[in-house]
Amino acid sequence: xxxxxxxxxxxxxxxxxxxxxxxxxxxxxxxxxxxxxxxxxxxxxxxxxxxxxxxxxxxxxxxxxxxxxxxxxxxxxxxxxxxxxxxxxxxxxxxxxxxxxxxxxxxxxxxxxxxxxxxxxxxxxxxxxxxxxxxxxxxxxxxxxxxxxxxxxxxxxxxxxxxxxxxxxxxxxxxxxxxxxxxxxxxxxxxxxxxxxxxxxxxxxxxxxxxxxxxxxxxxxxxxxxxxxxxxxxxxxxxxxxxxxxxxxxxxxxxxxxxxxxxxxxxxxxxxxxxxxxxxxxxxxxxxxxxxxxxxxxxxxxxxxxxxxxxxxxxxxxxxxxxxxxxxxxxxxxxxxxxxxxxx
Ligand SMILES: [Zn+2]
Numbered sequence: 001x002x003x004x005x006x007x008x009x010x011x012x013x014x015x016x017x018x019x020x021x022x023x024x025x026x027x028x029x030x031x032x033x034x035x036x037x038x039x040x041x042x043x044x045x046x047x048x049x050x051x052x053x054x055x056x057x058x059x060x061x062x063x064x065x066x067x068x069x070x071x072x073x074x075x076x077x078x079x080x081x082x083x084x085x086x087x088x089x090x091x092x093x094x095x096x097x098x099x100x101x102x103x104x105x106x107x108x109x110x111x112x113x114x115x116x117x118x119x120x121x122x123x124x125x126x127x128x129x130x131x132x133x134x135x136x137x138x139x140x141x142x143x144x145x146x147x148x149x150x151x152x153x154x155x156x157x158x159x160x161x162x163x164x165x166x167x168x169x170x171x172x173x174x175x176x177x178x179x180x181x182x183x184x185x186x187x188x189x190x191x192x193x194x195x196x197x198x199x200x201x202x203x204x205x206x207x208x209x210x211x212x213x214x215x216x217x218x219x220x221x222x223x224x225x226x227x228x229x230x231x232x233x234x235x236x237x238x239x240x241x242x243x244x245x246x247x248x249x250x251x252x253x254x255x256x257x258x259x260x261x262x263x264x265x266x267x268x269x270x271x272x273x274x275x276x277x278x279x280x281x282x283x284x285x286x287x288x289x290x291x292x293x294x295x296x297x298x299x300x301x302x303x304x305x306x307x308x309x310x311x312x313x314x315x316x317x318x319x320x321x322x323x324x325x326x327x328x329x330x331x332x333x334x335x336x337x338x339x340x341x342x343x344x
Contacts, residue, residue, distance in 0.1 A: 016315035
């Protein structure tokens with residue numbers, strides 16, 4: 001089968017995404033609308049100008065641009081429409097199920113109540129779910145940067161929305177200065193309340209951060225986890241436990257966790273038998289959506305369509321759905337593989 005044919009089958013393939021930040025997954029079209037609504041920035045005259053603004057010189061520029069775009073989210077309707085457009089965009093890539101991080105606290109400067117942002121986001125997602133063949137679970141990222149006390153307050157703020165749109169909590173942000181161990185109590189309380197759990201670890205910090213995420217926080221999944229490669233004992237542990245790793249290859253290359261694709265541990269982890277999933281993190285920020293990530297695996301690392309279906313089914317198995325929900329997705333992926341691929 002030609003490369004083009006395989007790529008077109010990847011584009012059509014039903015997909016699952018379990019590591020995507022809503023704040024980093026806006027569409028350029030909608031952000032451009034917001035820029036026009038709130039600013040007369042003479043620098044941004046078109047969507048193309050906006051795209052150019054998201055080509056980063058370095059990590060500091062990336063952070064600066066992240067905050068720059070946040071200023072254009074000012075009213076509940078902006079969050080509602082952005083969530084709707086983002087989920088619509090995922091569905092257009094044939095994503096049938098997604099678990100999506102969101103962090104309403106990033107927008108405190110807009111003077112909105114956290115509850116308003118949460119409710120607007122859930123409403124936008126529900127609207128997209130009604131119109132498109134996609135289901136979404138929200139994971140509130142309680143962000144480590146302000147310490148455990150603030151994270152506990154955040155957990156309390158989202159608890160009324162548990163199972164009303166929000167299914168889990170996540171821990172993102174500054175991993176180096178705020179290690180997982182600080183959030184042991186928050187995770188314990190979240191688990192008791194029924195929240196499913198995942199923690200970013202092993203991205204900016206090394207293996208110890210992952211060890212603590214799994215043994216102290218009892219996180220069910222690890223966001224990134226790629227620096228497990230530095231500790232063979234940890235690799236063995238993650239393999240034995242089949243702890244799902246939410247791997248985001250393009251993100252790791254752009255933030256320079258690894259200098260090149262040839263040094264990325266994904267292929268080694270997969271061969272070794274770890275539970276790897278493929279995700280996009282912040283697509284417009286890093287210039288690659290979930291479809292691009294899967295095509296990269298075929299184009300650059302020579303993975304077959306069967307392998308790519310395995311990564312997708314791993315994501316379904318690693319999801320926070322119940323067993324019948326996981327099976328439904330796996331059946332859809334298998335049917336696609338059987339019909340479109342085996343009969344070619
Ligand atoms: Zn992330």
